Amino acid sequence: RKEVEQDPGPFNVPEGATVAFNCTYSNSASQSFFWYRQDCRKEPKLLMSVYSSGNEDGRFTAQLNRASQYISLLIRDSKLSDSATYLCVVNFYSGGYNKLIFGAGTRLAVHP
Amino acid sequence: NAGVTQTPKFRVLKTGQSMTLLCAQDMNHEYMYWYRQDPGMGLRLIHYSVGEGTTAKGEVPDGYNVSRLKKQNFLLGLESAAPSQTSVYFCASSYTTTEDYEQYFGPGTRLTVT
Numbered sequence: 124r125k126e127v128e129q130d131p132g133p134f135n136v137p138e139g140a141t142v143a144f145n146c147t148y149s150n151s152a153s154q155s156f157f158w159y160r161q162d163c164r165k166e167p168k169l170l171m172s173v174y175s176s177g178n179e180d181g182r183f184t185a186q187l188n189r190a191s192q193y194i195s196l197l198i199r200d201s202k203l204s205d206s207a208t209y210l211c212v213v214n215f216y217s218g219g220y221n222k223l224i225f226g227a228g229t230r231l232a233v234h235p
Numbered sequence: 236n237a238g239v240t241q242t243p244k245f246r247v248l249k250t251g252q253s254m255t256l257l258c259a260q261d262m263n264h265e266y267m268y269w270y271r272q273d274p275g276m277g278l279r280l281i282h283y284s285v286g287e288g289t290t291a292k293g294e295v296p297d298g299y300n301v302s303r304l305k306k307q308n309f310l311l312g313l314e315s316a317a318p319s320q321t322s323v324y325f326c327a328s329s330y331t332t333t334e335d336y337e338q339y340f341g342p343g344t345r346l347t348v349t
Contacts, residue, residue, distance in 0.1 A: 166343055
């Protein structure tokens with residue numbers, strides 16, 4: 124079983140749609156959670172951190188359920204510029220360092 | 236402020252050849268990392284460094300070596316390239332101490348081993 128699992132997609136949605144991505148992680152000792160965005164043939168960039176209380180940044184809302192070991196990302200009013208791969212990332216301390224485990228990513232394609 | 240830079244951007248090697256990938260950061264970060272990204276898989280950590288002069292193994296270190304002689308630079312070496320090392324390599328850097336930190340990535344190096 125992968126440590127961080129995501130639906131690879133692609134999710135094909137029209138502009139203005141609401142889309143949700145899910146992610147599960149296997150290590151209950153995980154401490155921090157993030158969503159990174161990766162554009163085609165580019166490097167990953169931090170989109171937002173995910174807190175237990177849930178957090179929102181404009182059109183983006185992230186939720187964490189520690190009991191179910193589940194993270195979600197909701198994008199409202201999708202824009203063409205949201206087309207990218209979204210990486211679920213989990214952090215825990217192991218072997219002397221903060222270890223980031225990356226999911227394989229969920230691809231989103233927003234069309235006119 | 237260039238952030239994290241990587242050279243080269245592309246490279247084609249023949250099996251058995253060697254090469255060094257260079258990563259440089261100008262953010263005065265203590266931590267630096269080398270990852271590889273393969274289709275259908277998440278980024279996997281090859282080696283990392285918690286400061287100048289120190290390096291450690293990550294998840295997939297076999298076939299790679301690293302050096303961190305200067306704080307701003309982190310080198311990844313392939314001594315004898317194999318086709319299984321065909322991948323996109325990303326360098327990253329970050330601050331230390333807190334668990335809620337951001338890793339800043341370089342633009343990547345696309346390596347093909349034939």
